[in-house]
Structures are given as structure tokens and as C-alpha cells.
Amino acid sequence: MDVDKYIESQVKYKDSLILLRNILLKTELEESLKWSAPVYTINGKNVIGLAAFKNHFCIWFFNGVFLKDEKKLLVTAQEKTKALRQMRFESINDIDEDTVLAYAKEAIENQKLGKELKPTKKGKTVNIPEALNAKLKTNSDLKAAFSALTPGKQREYCEHIASAKREATKESRLEKITPLILQGVGLHDKYKNC
Structure with missing residues (x-):
């Protein structure tokens, strides 16, 4: 158009x-x-x-x-x-x-004259849960793929793992998200394109 x-x-x-x-x-x-x-x-x-x-x-x-x-x-x-x-x-x-x-x-x-109001960053930091951090330290491919994700996608994965109460659930979630991270997709990407 x-x-x-x-x-x-x-x-x-x-x-x-x-x-x-x-x-x-x-x-x-x-x-x-x-x-x-x-x-x-x-x-x-x-x-x-x-x-x-x-x-x-x-x-x-x-x-x-x-x-x-x-x-x-x-x-x-x-x-x-x-x-x-x-x-x-x-x-x-x-x-x-x-x-x-x-x-x-x-x-x-x-x-x-360059008068522009620049957008300010929200300053949200990505707090990586210990279980994910440990796996990133031992798997360089996973670490590279995680680093390539946008901060928003990184936060989604971190919050998904951190929200689990039991260690077994954290480990189970970590195993399920590892292939997604390696593919470079976000946790909720399949729902965002509907």
C-alpha cells in the first residue's frame, strides 16, 4: 500500500x-x-x-x-x-x-538540531538461576545460543526455571528448554505467531 x-x-x-x-x-x-x-x-x-x-x-x-x-x-x-x-x-x-x-x-x-527524546531502557536485568548457570558453564554451545537470544527471551527461560519450587522440576524444565535454546527460539514463540 x-x-x-x-x-x-x-x-x-x-x-x-x-x-x-x-x-x-x-x-x-x-x-x-x-x-x-x-x-x-x-x-x-x-x-x-x-x-x-x-x-x-x-x-x-x-x-x-x-x-x-x-x-x-x-x-x-x-x-x-x-x-x-x-x-x-x-x-x-x-x-x-x-x-x-x-x-x-x-x-x-x-x-x-538533533532534538530527540531517546527511549530509556527499562533496566531489567537477566537473573540466571543456578541450575541454568551451571549448565551454561559446562556446555559452550548452549552458552553461545543463550547469549544470542534477546534479553526478553533470556528472561522468559530464566523465569520459567526459577518459578519451579522443586529441584527436580527445575531440572526437568531445564532438559525441556535446552533444545529450544539451541534452536534460538523463545519459550513462548509458538504462541506469539498465532
Whole structure:
């Protein structure tokens, strides 16, 4: 799907999205389609996105937290979003072309200046249970395969073994997961692809 097809599919807000797109195409931003929606980038960095929802359409500013927002038009879409800000509209009459262009130019300038809110790591550490640690020390293939897993997959395996109360259960679980680790798959991968 390309941007034209995306806009065509948004019957309710088609004309509004065309207007916003035309405003953004007046800038130096490059248009692409990411996450099934139009995204506008500069130097490979996401700056602005367009989206349509049931009761509104909006412009996403990927690092909108740095915009001055003197007209108080930006909202945080969700509590957990740190940098993203939305400029929401309910009809084409809500769009002030000069304002949208001014916000877009400020977002572009901020990106050029390197203003980005970098995601912070959660800092979850992988606590390897003794039974698994002992096996990793004696089996270099298993150790290499375990190290190649993502931290999330490593945590899944560690928590699976650590949650067993009896040593016999820990050993039994360790035997069952060893082939999975050697294959480079996660404990719950078969359920994630359903």
C-alpha cells in the first residue's frame, strides 16, 4: 500500500488528509508509508505522521514534546507516550494551513538540531538461576545460543526455571528448554505467531 491508497481508504477524512498532505509536501520532508500510515522524514528520521481514527484525524509529531505549542493545539495521545504529540482535527474546517505549516517547520528544525527524546531502557536485568548457570558453564554451545537470544527471551527461560519450587522440576524444565535454546527460539514463540 502506498500513501495514495491509504488516503483513498480513509473515506470519512479523505479530503482533510489530502489537504494536510499537500501542506506537508510544501516542506523538505520526504513522504513514505510506515505502520500502514503516511510518515514524513528528514535524513531518515521520523518527524511527522498522518492518521485517521473513528472520530478524528491528526498529525503526529514524533518529537512533539519539543514544540513550543504557543496555540496549545497539541495533545498527548496516551499517558505512556513521552515524546509524541498530536494535533487533532474533527473536520477540514479545523485546519489552519499557516499554523500546520509553522508547526511542521518547527518540527523539522528541531530534528535538524538533533532534538530527540531517546527511549530509556527499562533496566531489567537477566537473573540466571543456578541450575541454568551451571549448565551454561559446562556446555559452550548452549552458552553461545543463550547469549544470542534477546534479553526478553533470556528472561522468559530464566523465569520459567526459577518459578519451579522443586529441584527436580527445575531440572526437568531445564532438559525441556535446552533444545529450544539451541534452536534460538523463545519459550513462548509458538504462541506469539498465532
